Amino acid sequence: MCGDLESRADLEYGTLPGLVRAAAERHGPREAVADGRTRLSYAELGERVERAAAACIASGVAPGDRVAVWAPNTVDWIVSALGAVTAGATLVPVNTRFKGVEAAYVLRRTRAKLLFVTGTFLGTSYVASLRRAAQEGTGPGPLPGLPHLEEVVVLSDDAPADFVPWRDFLATGEAVPRATVRTRADALRPDSPSDIVFTSGTTGHPKGAVITHAQTLRAYDVWSELAGLQEGDRYLIVNPFFHTFGYKAGVIACLLRGATMIPQPVFSVPAALANIAAERVSVLPGPPTLHQQILDHPDRERHDLSALRLVVTGAAVVPLQLVERLRDELKVATVLTAYGLSESSGIVTMCRRGDPPEVIASTSGRAIPGTEIRVVDAAGRETAPGDPGEVLVRGYHVMSGYFEDPAGTARAITPDGWLRTGDVGALDADGNLRITDRIKDMFIVGGFNAYPAEIEQLLGRHPDLAEVAVIGIPDARLGEVGKVFAVRRAGSCLTADDLIAWSRREMANYKVPREVAFVPALPRNASGKILKTRLRGGLPGPAGATA
Template sequence: MTTACPTGHNTTADLIEDAAQRYAAKTFIHDSGRNLSFETVFMQVQHLANALVARDFGSGDRAAIWAPNCAEWIIAALAIQYVGGTLVTVNTRYKAGEARDIIADSGSSVAFVVDEFLGSNYAQELENENIVGLEHIVALPAPNSLNETTYHRWIHEGERAPDTLCAQRDTQRLATGPNTVSDILFTSGTTGRAKGVVTTHGQNIHAFDVFSDILGLDETDHYLIINPFFHSFGYKAGWLAALLRGATVYPMAVFDVPAVLKAISTHRISVMPGPPTLFQSILMHPDRDAFDISSLKKATTGAATIPTQLIVAMRETLGIDTVITAYGLSETCGLVTMCRRGDAPDIIAKTSGRAIPEVEVGIMRHDGTLAPPDETGEIVVRGFNVMQCYFNNEQATSETIDKHGWLHTGDIGSLDCAGNIRITDRLKDMFISGGFNCYPAEIENQLLNHDEVAQAAVVGMPDERMGEVSAAFVVRTPKSQLLEADLIDWSRQNMANYKVPRRIIFTETLPLNASGKVLKTELRAML
């Protein structure tokens, strides 16, 4: 089935070409003091696309990006997709070993990797992993760096490409359509092994055309993107939505409240999505009144539950006219439901709104029947936004999408009579730390790589600033004298910061049920 966007744009190539004509010299990306117009971005996308084609990168080939939010991330993504390639996103919090798994599993032949970031040389660390099938590592400039990198050399090379190469690029671009795979976003799951979610150009553009309409995004907006581009919140609800509407984006590489307040004041930011913790941090910041943030008028956020008072404070204290909560997951292009402008604060805080047009949301009982309003069950979704499949994983796909086309989210919730969804629980064991989804099985598997860890069970532990953080119950190997501080330090070196346990509880045994599964309810009670 062909999935076309209602606006008539079928691919991101269509979007950037149209925007270059429609908005021309208007700034699309403001990054590190640079203003890149829509037409400049389009030219650089074509140049980088030439460099890819020159290396036999073609339709269906995959290229990964492992870098913080920056202009080069957007240009690389659009260039990959311009010639029919598939974008693979990699979490910037990952260590090199974690990034290696994603890049290897995806079969990426090219990786765009930041040169230096947060004290590490990402490009060099990835080079040291010697990933089979990865032919090119393209170093992207570090934030605020003026150093020339491989990325610049590829751009310059593509600018001088012969006509024959440009013709080949255009042939591949014209062969790209709404059903061409645009990206694979890897999502960790309860099994502990990340699965690649496959979606197409048409699906994503359709979904975020709707998102932009509901939010009221337009070409006058200045959009501060704090959410990371490797996630659908920063990529699809971020710069892709801005490209659809001609808005100017301001990527932020590292979250910092004073920097956010300064950016809003300096650049007259009007749109800023983010997790509830972002807005709570702004409201609590002692220097907030020193900045003029009156330009901020549109915001989206989301979580299982949000205090109603936070929504009221966002409107009344921060002066944000449009505050919308939403619900989505990678398997649905990142979008399922949204509140609407004008909804009451209690609806916005206690629910995640109603299904977007052409999407069905239901609550399914254990017997496979759909539940009536106000009955709790598993949230299921059906519509154009449902992923194509999990990459190279037919079994997981069939377990997630049933024969009737319902995608089983694993989230628990209920619908009210108006169709507003109330999420009562996330995945059974998943918890959210500072806006990042934490999957205990994934952290447990990583802890088991330590020579002195025999068993591990991870649960979420309440934290005032982050919402929840990781707590690990660990059974040591015989004769081990492993200390809490040593295991936490090892974790910092081997896993993303948001996964690192803040507390280690050593125990002789883990509580198990009759079938041998760890009783995490007991572990939570012990905390």
């Protein structure tokens, strides 16, 4: 079992490079990645990862350096990311929905030395976006505003001036002996940082949760065991690789079990249906909205979905009807829900196979092995079963801290190791956790976590706004969307349409407010804190102010 000391993946493999090498040896001829016309066996994937690691070493990446990947789900993301980690670097996945300013913040904050970036994705040139965001500065590299970024590799056959095409980058590693790559990988320790996953705190500044190799291996061996992921499964990875759900519950879990990774860059229902049928997909994790759209699509019956056997969902309330429809209409044998956050390596609780549908739909399951959960009131006292309070978590998978942020780490983790999740939940008598609210005001837009404080900070850059406050409101299609309450500067004629259009240019689409209410002033308490309860209660703006 996954909880037994003898079978722990962190003890068996030690590090992620150890896992990649073992998977190549154990599952050699088995298909590892099916990305359109690109088909790689586990042995071929291992070779490509080592080649990418050699190129990283040739480019000057040293152990502990941060290497970022800003690209959609493709085989090149997998190879570049695992190659960087094999070279001893700490991976920094960058959200593909970010605009240039947002990506530049993450790169600057981590002092990333090397960046792998896609060319054009969803009609946007990421290179041009980043160049615009980092053109001012005195740095010696290709982007003056990012002085620590020495090289930018475009995951394409060509690249603009000052940037390096993927093929040319890989060629630089040909002079690096395989033994050098192996030595570099073997020097890593299980407690070395493997990645920095960015989330957001209450200040609005993104924070990077530092997770180690051992934490990742142990947590996703447990995830794979509880989910029932098997050798030979064919896993459609729609969850983005920049998120723990896509990278670790996807790529790492497949490496652990010998499953085939089928990356899908963008969630499109027709593409997902076609992939499930053509690739005989058996595993499809994702947010509830993903599965709901598949069930409701008019062309569903034209596709053979009979290979599907495992669905893992979470990130939002899961309707009981959705669980029943997946089981009854698609004949999915296993439907599970789970709960986690970046600071806990992406996992805290999970339902178990055999749980009744009402438990799967109404809770996020029980604590995974090796994890403790407490629900406490404002005074820190444990609440009675069924009573809500803040969810605290303690276990091997809790982050070592926020990257170079001891103050933020101290606020998040108590001296005795309890992670303050900021989520309100309740435990039932059987230990199943039900998340009921979010202390941090986070809301979920189509499966993406949106943080009001971060959106407020971005909106604060608009020259015509004096004050803003953002809340989540219900949306039939996306679950929740943002609504902004804004105070115009004197003399401004800014309209709701103007602000939404500006937001679409300046921030990731899921962060863009869908409604705007202009108000004379924001409600505040005696200490000056904005009263978002008043805003959620429907505080009206002036007539005609809502778009």
